Amino acid sequence: MTSTDRSDSTGRAAKGERTIGVLVVDDSIVFRTGMTRAVQACAEMELLGEADGGESALEAIARLEPDLVVLDLLMPDLDAFGVLRALHAQDPPPDCRVLVISATLDDEAERELLAAGADACMSKASSRASICEVALRLVGH
Numbered sequence: 001m002t003s004t005d006r007s008d009s010t011g012r013a014a015k016g017e018r019t020i021g022v023l024v025v026d027d028s029i030v031f032r033t034g035m036t037r038a039v040q041a042c043a044e045m046e047l048l049g050e051a052d053g054g055e056s057a058l059e060a061i062a063r064l065e066p067d068l069v070v071l072d073l074l075m076p077d078l079d080a081f082g083v084l085r086a087l088h089a090q091d092p093p094p095d096c097r098v099l100v101i102s103a104t105l106d107d108e109a110e111r112e113l114l115a116a117g118a119d120a121c122m123s124k125a126s127s128r129a130s131i132c133e134v135a136l137r138l139v140g141h
Helices: 031-039 054-064 080-087 108-118 128-138
Strands: 002-006 020-025 043-051 070-071 095-103 120-123
Touching: 002 031, 002 070, 020 031, 020 054, 020 128, 031 043, 031 070, 031 128, 054 070, 054 080, 070 080, 070 128, 080 095, 080 108, 095 128, 108 120, 120 128
Parallel strands: 020 043, 020 070, 070 095, 095 120
Antiparallel strands: 002 043
16 A cells, blocks of 8 residues: 655644645545545645555654545555554544545444544545535634
8 A cells, every 4th residue: 555745845734824734545546536636626725645545544644744634434454443543542643633534424334433533424425625625624724
């Protein structure tokens, strides 16, 4: 699994800056590309990088320190539950919000994800604009 650094700088946006650093994680190149384009189209967001699986997401989160992670629920190497467990096991846990997205999201899965530490959950069927709107609310914009 791999991650791609898209920012000119490492680390999260400095406090007081307007842009929100975002990491997009999905094993589907189609969705990952669509979501990265949506992030790039949002003036308040900066795409810091992409990852194609849970393990590469954990590495990218440590390296890039994003403000927000848009995380796919189901991935072959490590799913969103595994990523959330690994993040919350760190001392201290990373200071980022996690928006879990899934094509198969139901009420029970959403409850379990929120209990596991996700900040919000959305269906992949949601419009990219809706996903960006929720993402901005999560980080207080």
